[in-house]
Amino acid sequence: MSERFAIVVDGTACLTPELQREFDIRWLPLHVDIGSETFTANVDLSADEFYRRIAAPGVLTGTSQPNMGECRDVYDAIVAEGTKQLLVLVVATELSGTFSVASTTAQAMPGVTIEVIDTRSLAGGISLIATACARLRRSGGSFEQAVTLAQKLAGKIPIYAVADTLEYLKRSGRVSGAQALFGSMLKMKPILEVSNGVVHPADRVRTREKAVQRMKELVEARVPEGARIHACTLHTNAPERARDVADWVQQRYHCVEHWIAEAGPVIGARAGPGVVGLCWYREDDAK
Numbered sequence: 001m002s003e004r005f006a007i008v009v010d011g012t013a014c015l016t017p018e019l020q021r022e023f024d025i026r027w028l029p030l031h032v033d034i035g036s037e038t039f040t041a042n043v044d045l046s047a048d049e050f051y052r053r054i055a056a057p058g059v060l061t062g063t064s065q066p067n068m069g070e071c072r073d074v075y076d077a078i079v080a081e082g083t084k085q086l087l088v089l090v091v092a093t094e095l096s097g098t099f100s101v102a103s104t105t106a107q108a109m110p111g112v113t114i115e116v117i118d119t120r121s122l123a124g125g126i127s128l129i130a131t132a133c134a135r136l137r138r139s140g141g142s143f144e145q146a147v148t149l150a151q152k153l154a155g156k157i158p159i160y161a162v163a164d165t166l167e168y169l170k171r172s173g174r175v176s177g178a179q180a181l182f183g184s185m186l187k188m189k190p191i192l193e194v195s196n197g198v199v200h201p202a203d204r205v206r207t208r209e210k211a212v213q214r215m216k217e218l219v220e221a222r223v224p225e226g227a228r229i230h231a232c233t234l235h236t237n238a239p240e241r242a243r244d245v246a247d248w249v250q251q252r253y254h255c256v257e258h259w260i261a262e263a264g265p266v267i268g269a270r271a272g273p274g275v276v277g278l279c280w281y282r283e284d285d286a287k
Contacts, residue, residue: 005085005143006078007133010066010098011041012091013126014234014261023134026078028090028102029070032265033062041265050265051237051273061168061269065098071105079112085143087133088116089126089150092197115147120155120197123263124232124279129153131257132230132286149286157281159194160202160218162211164238164274166190191215192271194279212241212276216248219278223253230257231280237262237273245276256283
């Protein structure tokens, strides 16, 4: 029988509490700055509290990666349970320094096998890789097989998302101040794509409803109706819009796996409230 291994994701991942418990997925902490205060996402800052705090005008937000001590604490806690193999799935290196910190910490732990994977993704993309590896583990798959699967899926999970405002993207450097001002004046809603670790604009559409419809069209252009997919619908404080996208994707495709998740404070700090998005991979991609 294969030795049990742990699966760890970073704080940008989008998992429901039920999925986290079902698959026993652990977390690396990521931090959120609100004004002059710093919090640890989902530890001392819930999504609800985050959105309440940033509702005031002019509140500045930011994010930061875990430090080596925090990574070491997570690794040590897992090793103390008797687990000596860890699969760590982190946000793309273009978007965060988490990979470097997690890898450097792993090298300082002799006698423990820690494989840190740059997922070339974030949010639901990381989560879909985690649940794929967790199902493999549950079926008796080995640590080496899980590493191979994670490497195979890395960079192969597209994400499309509609942002409600360009303001937070401007603050995080994703769009220029001029683009944000122009977009706000025309009430433009940007459609963003995350492809192999890079965030770039896929389109811009006037009105929220048209933007969501355009996002669906972009997905339809890439995935034939009825295809077997694994998918996650994510949002930042926009559950009704997320349910609309979730209903559509489950009607159009054969969803082997699907869930809706609040993306949380880390993604919210970078993209702002009101985001709704979809990430997926075709089942054949995992074979």
